[in-house]
Amino acid sequence: MTNNQNPLFQKIEKIRRRPNKVKDTAITLAHGSGGKAMRDLIDDIFVGSFDNPILSQLEDQATIPLAQLISQGDRLAFTTDSYVVDPLFFPGSNIGELAINGTVNDLAVSGAKPLYLTCSMIMEEGLPVETLRQVVLSMKTAADAAGVKIVTGDTKVVHRGSADKLFINTAGIGVIREGVSISAHQIQPGDAVIINGQLGNHGAAILIARGELALSTDIKSDCQPLNGLVDAILEVCPQIHAMRDATRGGVATVLNEFAQSSDVGIRLDEASIPIREEVNGVCEILGLDPLYLANEGKLVVIVPRSHAESVLSAMKSHPAGEDSCIVGEVIDSPAGVVLLQTAFGAERIVDMLVGDQLPRIC
Amino acid sequence: MTNNQNPLFQKIEKIRRRPNKVKDTAITLAHGSGGKAMRDLIDDIFVGSFDNPILSQLEDQATIPLAQLISQGDRLAFTTDSYVVDPLFFPGSNIGELAINGTVNDLAVSGAKPLYLTCSMIMEEGLPVETLRQVVLSMKTAADAAGVKIVTGDTKVVHRGSADKLFINTAGIGVIREGVSISAHQIQPGDAVIINGQLGNHGAAILIARGELALSTDIKSDCQPLNGLVDAILEVCPQIHAMRDATRGGVATVLNEFAQSSDVGIRLDEASIPIREEVNGVCEILGLDPLYLANEGKLVVIVPRSHAESVLSAMKSHPAGEDSCIVGEVIDSPAGVVLLQTAFGAERIVDMLVGDQLPRIC
Missing domain, CATH: 3.30.1330.10 (PurM-like, N-terminal domain)
Incomplete structure (x- = not known):
């Protein structure tokens, strides 16, 4: 056989x-x-x-x-x-x-x-x-x-x-990279707070995709890789102090973590924060605050004031940072707290998120 | 104020x-x-x-x-x-x-x-x-x-x-470690197949914990870290050919992967494979094969024949390998296939697992 x-x-x-x-x-x-x-x-x-x-x-x-x-x-x-x-x-x-x-x-x-x-x-x-x-x-x-x-x-x-x-x-x-040291613990009063564009698009896109709102908008998630933009930032300023992407909990959460880790205050200027009108609309209907909405392609950079303009200009030259802007500054006191200067000149605390706005956002 | x-x-x-x-x-x-x-x-x-x-x-x-x-x-x-x-x-x-x-x-x-x-x-x-x-x-x-x-x-x-x-x-x-090269692709005819103890205890322990059997046994999962045992093996034989832990799919699955990756045959000797009587009993009741039962503290080592005894002895001296034994050998042909020499002298194929014996075992 x-x-x-x-x-x-x-x-x-x-x-x-x-x-x-x-x-x-x-x-x-x-x-x-x-x-x-x-x-x-x-x-x-x-x-x-x-x-x-x-x-x-x-x-x-x-x-x-x-x-x-x-x-x-x-x-x-x-x-x-x-x-x-x-x-x-x-x-x-x-x-x-x-x-x-x-x-x-x-x-x-x-x-x-x-x-x-x-x-x-x-x-x-x-x-x-x-x-x-x-x-x-x-x-x-x-x-x-x-x-x-x-x-x-x-x-x-x-x-x-x-x-x-x-x-x-x-x-x-x-x-x-050698020589780069980025940490939430080394933020100093006087530093500038920069973000790379419109806030809340990811959170709003998910909300609308769930059909919880009878709204038809063209809001899309901002999901994108940020490593190219970070390369551009580090090329002009290897000595940036802190950087974090503002996902779950939004920019408000990142800034609170920064303020607490470095024991500094942060003052935001509401008028300078870019948020799409439709995103603001969704937030108003649902009683949400766009500063807490998740992003998936946005970062917060804390830069020594003297380098703010060069970093901003490098960010604007990158496709992932065309709408970058300075939205606030680091202050001495009150330490550990984020304040928002509203468009009307008043000041309010932007606290850590308590409860959950949007489960399963990421 | x-x-x-x-x-x-x-x-x-x-x-x-x-x-x-x-x-x-x-x-x-x-x-x-x-x-x-x-x-x-x-x-x-x-x-x-x-x-x-x-x-x-x-x-x-x-x-x-x-x-x-x-x-x-x-x-x-x-x-x-x-x-x-x-x-x-x-x-x-x-x-x-x-x-x-x-x-x-x-x-x-x-x-x-x-x-x-x-x-x-x-x-x-x-x-x-x-x-x-x-x-x-x-x-x-x-x-x-x-x-x-x-x-x-x-x-x-x-x-x-x-x-x-x-x-x-x-x-x-x-x-x-420098000089160590372990891969499923370099197994050679003549190599010995060693395991570090009783098979199937983890799978049987999970089955019994689910209460699907009205059995009371003292079978416990073999969950343990293997890095100490691996240190002991590499100390006496840095040139072992292949090694893998036999988790989901059991020893049968690992050996099939080995046979296919190196295009060799593997012959197991059923009489030399240590399996607790209670585990065999659970398998008989449920129509399972202990060679496919999951382990969480067992590895299969493929060693050049000339080093088999020294590796075995090193393994037996380690707490995680006290019951180690040689259970088979690598053969030329049939390539890509695992054979089991049964206690009665017959030979059967130990195939890749088809279907799923036990979902959520790990």
Whole structure:
């Protein structure tokens, strides 16, 4: 009997000829089993889309030469975020793009060049495979745009009703340039507060996408990578004091964290804060404050006053910062507090957010 | 009017005196808002427990000097896993310890010294704060035992019914020792297959914890960190060919991945595979195969035959490898296939897992 006739070997040949393609139309529990279905899902949808030599090794961890990292700076930045935004697709962006840009931006605002990301998915049984493909494709497009690679990942599937459609976690590493030291703890009275454009577009876009308002507007999420803009800022002013992206909790939250960390006051000038009329309208209807609305492509920079104009001009020259403006200044006292000078000349406290305006905004 | 009488400043003083303690008994949507409640949760439960200088900076990213990494090896290992195990607490371990050891082990089996972890939590509204405290405390204890630090994190809260209690993602980085090269692609005929003890205890413990069987046994999860055992292996044999921890999908899945990646066959000797009688019993009742049951403290090592005895002896001398044994060998053909020589002398194929034996096992 030759090998071709041996039933054992015929079975083996059948196993080996199986194509690595996902034929199901919806995610099943088997796609999280560690077995054949999961391997096919990873081969077809993840490795196929993210295509890069580190991921294709299919080891349980990515390997990166340290020499390559140390040639770009002297400190590693390491961050993580889980994304639970609802709905998955919304005007201007979707959970996949958000999961890339959110983590890229957390690295960028530390002065790091973002380099490598992980991608871990928790999927609800029944999630359409086509939805997953679209999300993964968006992640790949966003990663390419930001210049980062997705090098390792994980997939889990839970029973229908045990999660809502899809949650994504990305962790990221980047390298911080030598000489750059950005921290919420070194803000000084006299510093200027700069933002890179209109506030609240992401939060308002999600609200409208949920259909909670019978409004038709063209408000889109501002979801975008900020590492290019940060490069432009650091080129003219490596000694900026603090920088943070204003996501959940909005600019108000970032400024409160800054004021408390450095024990300084911050005074904002309401008239100089750019907010779309439609966003203000949505906020008025719902009793929200646009300063607390989430952004996904906005950062707050705290710059020594003497460098404010050069930083502002560099930001305005970058596509992600065309509408940049100085919106306030750092003051001595009251320490730990953010004040808003209203358009009418009055002054009010912009406190830490108490309660939650908008669950599952990111 | 002095500052003490000014109503604005009185309000400011009230804000600044608020204690950073969580007083709620259950997680609310506000704990994921980015605002005051979330900050208190992070300060009290996470920073308070994980206590280390990198995390305490409370920046959105951890910063680690590259010089410190490069002194320990030449390559960075980077990995991630999400943990969705149900129930959260089970005999021998819980989701928190699992989330640390699982990621530590994914780093360790690459030959890396695990160093830093992230911690990202997706919580269901209503999760008891006390449960969260216990999980976080377990994470801290496990991190200390494994010699790693949790340096950055994220918290999200979703509405009741949009997730099941608590999901945790950890990402990890470690440094691979110079000269060590472990990969599923370099396995050779003649190599020995070694495991570090009884198989299937984790899977069986979860099954029994779910109460799906009216059984009372003392089976406990084998959840443990493997980095110490890996150190012991690499000390006697830096040139081991492949190593992987046998979690979801069990030893059968790891060996299939190995056979396919290196295009070799693997023959297991059933009589030499250590499985507890009670685990075999649970498998017989449910029609499961213990080779596919999940482990959370077991690894498969593929070693050049000439080093098999010295590696085995080093493993047996380590507390995490007392029951280590050689369970099979790598063969030329049939390539890509795992065979099991049964106790009765017959031979059967141990295929990739098709379908899912046990959802939410890790």
